[in-house]
Structure formats: structure tokens, C-alpha cells
Amino acid sequence: MTDRDDAGDAGGIDDGEEEDCPWSNAPTPPDSLGLARGTVELVPYRGAWVTAFEREAARLEAALGEDAVAVEHVGSTAVQGLPAKPILDVAVGVPDLAVARRHRERGTLRDLGYAFRGTDDVPDRLFFARGPPERRTHYVSVTPVDGETFREQVAFRDALEADDALREAYAALKRDLASTHGDERERYTAEKSAFVERVLASVGVQSADSESTTDR
Template identity: 40%
Template sequence: MPTLVEIVPYDPEWPLHFLEAEADLRGRLGPAVLAVEHVGSTSVPGLPAKPVIDMDVTLTGLSAIAGAGACLVDAGYEPRGNRYDDDVWAFLLKRSAPDLRVSLCAPRNRTHRHRLLFRDYLRCNEDAAGAYARLKEQLAKRFPFDGDRYTSEKSAFIQEMVSRARAQFR
């Protein structure tokens, strides 16, 4: 059954939800964790977003993903697979908002690097963050029950911001 693409105003509690989830993940996954990063729209102060805390967990290597994934499943996360064939494995924990989406990856993963560049660019470029907010709201209205289309329609904008970030953060 399709779910509604819901964009809500920024919630100043989102960073706290991230910190709680980060502590839980580090406790569950132990020494395999190199870093836990808050990514996605909830990581950008002031940006409207779907009420989902997106987190990238960098592990010691690809070989650690299977064990970490099993740990997440045991904790109630739904496996969402490796949708883009990029060695990033997603898991979703549905709860009374916000949900948690955890992506497991190895060091130097390209998708993870792009997410960080995009996040950091939006954090320091108010105009870009505003344009992204408007785009998200327009797409949520156009594709209210098509999350895949909503996501794919943002791709060109995201790629442009990643390119700008590369140039800015050199």
C-alpha cells in the first residue's frame, strides 16, 4: 500500500532524536562502527522534511555489513536492501515519528560522500536550502503517494548541489 509523501516543518528535536539513535546504534553495533552521520533533510536546520531521521553508519568494511544488518533486524529494523547497487544497505525502523532510516556502508563509499557534501552545502547555503525546500514541497504535492517518483525527481537538483559543493569545499 502506498504511503503518503509527507513534508513537515523543521523540528528542532530532530538532532536530539539523531543523538539518541546514534548512541543506540553504537551500542548495538560496537567496534565495527567507524562513524555515524546525520544526513538527509532532517540534518539541515530549518529545512522542512519527511519525519524520518536518515543516518549513514560507516563500518570497518563491506564484510561488517552482514553482521550489522542482522543486528538491526534483531532490533526491529526492516531491511530495505541495496536499491542503487552502491554498497549501501538500508534499514527502516518505523515508530511514532520520526522513523529511523539507517544506511550501512564501508569507508570511502561514493553515495555516503555525496550525502555529506549535499548536507554540508545546504547547511551553509541558505538560498540552496530554500530552493530545495520549495522543490520538495512541490514534488510532494505532485506525487503524494509515489515516494520513488518524488525521490527520483529530486535527483538533478541534488547532483547540481553536490557539484557546487565539490567546487566550494575544495
């Protein structure tokens, strides 16, 4: 199961050696985004994240062309009223994983200022990060549009948007975990996974692998 809040946090996917990347290829990010890699800080929801997503989606769609079947704002920054780590999460649905790999080989996202950060324990996606390690601003998951990862990311977001009580419960959990694991993002992620699994099961989305987690 891939935890459906913030795509790049668990299992070391955004740790380790940094891929050389021309960060200057990306426009200056808004002040409302940015967090050091591996840390946890929650900030109140900001309406500026909607505009930031729209701008980034336009860049991705222009670069990927018709291969970008769907571009979705996911993770906590996509849910109005939910506190979030100030990193924009974007899910790009492509026809299949071969298309994702082809764009990785071409450097399509690198040309937009994204570093490839691997696949970790999520076999149906390629993961990219924008911004230097001291200030990550964007995460992008490129994954088959009809695959498990894309489906779970969107389903978890939609469930939180539709249920005020569920959203408040998740916000309380996030605040509690952030207060105790501020410098341990992997633990912060892992301890949210049971909540995420319950939500996905409640909306009829059951992952094939309940062991793997990627922070949402």
C-alpha cells in the same frame, strides 16, 4: 548517483514484502517522527529531531561497537530550517561492506528493531527501516565510511547547511513536488535528482553512476 536526501524512497527499496521484525525491540519513537511507506508529507523542521538522532546514534554505536566508524544524521531532518518527511535518516560508516554484511547476518540491527530492506540500486550499502509500514520512523544506511554513498550523503547535507539560498531553493522544490506527488514517492524522488546532482558537482563530489537514485 544516489540522491542524497531521504535514503529509502526510490526504486522500490522500501516496497515489497516486509521482513518479519520485532518492532517492540525499539523504544517508542517521538511523536515528531512517522510516515506511511510510499507516501510524501513534508513538515516544518523540528528541533526534536536532533535529540532523536543522538539517542539513535547511541543505540547504533553500542550495538556495532568499533565497527561504527562514523554515525551521521543525514537527509532533510538533519538540516535546520528545511521542511522534511518525518523520517530520521542515519548513515552508519563501517570499515567495508563485508563488515556491513556480517552485522546483517548476525541480526545486529534487527535486534534494535530494524528490518532489512535490501540494497536496491546502491551496491555499496545495506538499507534498514524501523517502524511498521504504516509508520516508518527511521532509515539507516550501513555503508563503507570511505565509499561514495557515505561521502555523498554527508556532502549534500553540509552544502545545504552552509548556503541559505541553496537551502531555500531546495525547500521550494520539495514543497512543489510534494504537492503534486503526495502519493508517488518514487516520482517525488526522481524529480529531485537533477538538483541533487548539481549540488554535489558544485562541491566537487561527482558520483560514478548518474542513473541510480535513492531519495534524500
